[in-house]
Amino acid sequence: MNDVPVTGRMVKAKVKSQTRKWMNLIYEGKEVIMSAEDITGPVGDFVEVFLFEDKEGTLSATMKQPLVTADTYDWVYVVGGIEPGVFVDIGLPKDILVSKDDLPEDRKLWPLKGDKLFVTLSHDRRQRLKAVPISEWLIDEERDHATSELRSANVRGNVYLHKEGGAAMITEDGVRGFIHESQANFTPRLGQFVEGRVIEVKEDGTINVTLRDERVVAQGKDAEKVLELLQKRGGEMPFTDKSSPEEIDAAFNLSKAAFKRALGKLMKEGLVKQEPGRTYLVQEKNE
Incomplete structure (x- = not known):
């Protein structure tokens, strides 16, 4: 007795009989029915059909090839x-x-x-x-390989796997990307369409992707630059959001707008405070 399921594949079935509404087929000794609506081509002694069970559990067929089968994905x-x-x-x-x-x-x-x-x-x-x-091994076998030119490019695609530390996606161009949990302010769903930016192209042709807004990432780096200068100057500096663009550019190599965003981030986090004409580290003030 053959216990291997026959559904899920395109097969050649023998035509047994046909009415205006139905076609009766035989495949491996099993009777199969096909609605006339699913007949899409010429019919001879044998027809190529996809086998499935309908909502009532009846072995059924269609000549319409589905998007996926047991042999495709x-x-x-x-x-x-x-x-x-x-x-x-x-x-x-x-x-x-x-x-x-x-x-x-x-x-x-x-x-x-x-x-x-x-x-x-x-x-x-x-x-x-x-x-x-x-499976992951099939992704690795079928994926396209990214080149170094993809770094900093915007990419879009769907998440296909959750794993420790983050989620994996396939871009619209077929490249495998990894989104570390630190590179997103939410955990994307399985199957969710996401848009991000490439932050690393790895030697194996995969990419690391961030879903964080580029301006937010830059803001964090600018804030680190401000903190570094504050620490070098003993926790205090003569620059505030009222300083001139020329002073800010000379000290930080930042625009005034970028400096104000960085300073706002540090103040929101409670790391620095301002007084007229100066900015200081909170911990230095408290000591």
Whole structure:
């Protein structure tokens, strides 16, 4: 007895009979039905069809090739979710379940309607068709390799994996990117579309990506520059947000606007305070 599921693949099935509404097929001794609506080409003694079980569990067929099969993989849209998992649209009359066993433990990271998952087809223990996210080794085998010219470029893509320390994405150009948790002010969902900036191109052709606003990143670096000068001057300096652009440029190589943003960040964090004509480190003042 052959216990291997027959669903999930394109196969050649023998035509048994045909009516105006239905076509009856035989594949490996099993009877298969196909709606006339799913007949998209010429019919001979054999037809190439995709096998699946309809909502009633009846072995069914369609001549329409779905977006993914048990032998192929692709990005597909999430169309909804229930307690056991989320459903994806692979181009069949019936949506296919991605089991919660193949989704993050934290339900807040589950994909929402409109997100996209990179999946192939498989079967559960009861031999029902299901969609499963593809494995990391396949990503590594199929991905494109980034070149050094991509550094600082803006990239867009979908998250396909959560791992320790962050999330992995595939860009629209097929490059694997890693988003460290420190490079985002939120944890992106599985399947979520994100836009970021390349901060490192690694030797293996993968990239590190930040989702943080470039101005916010620059603000942090500028604040470090101000702190460094304050520490060198014993915790006090004769520069404030009232200083002239020329004074600020000479001391920090910053525009006045960038200096004010950096100073505002430090004051908001409680690290510095201002008095007329001077700025000082809070800890120095308290000592």
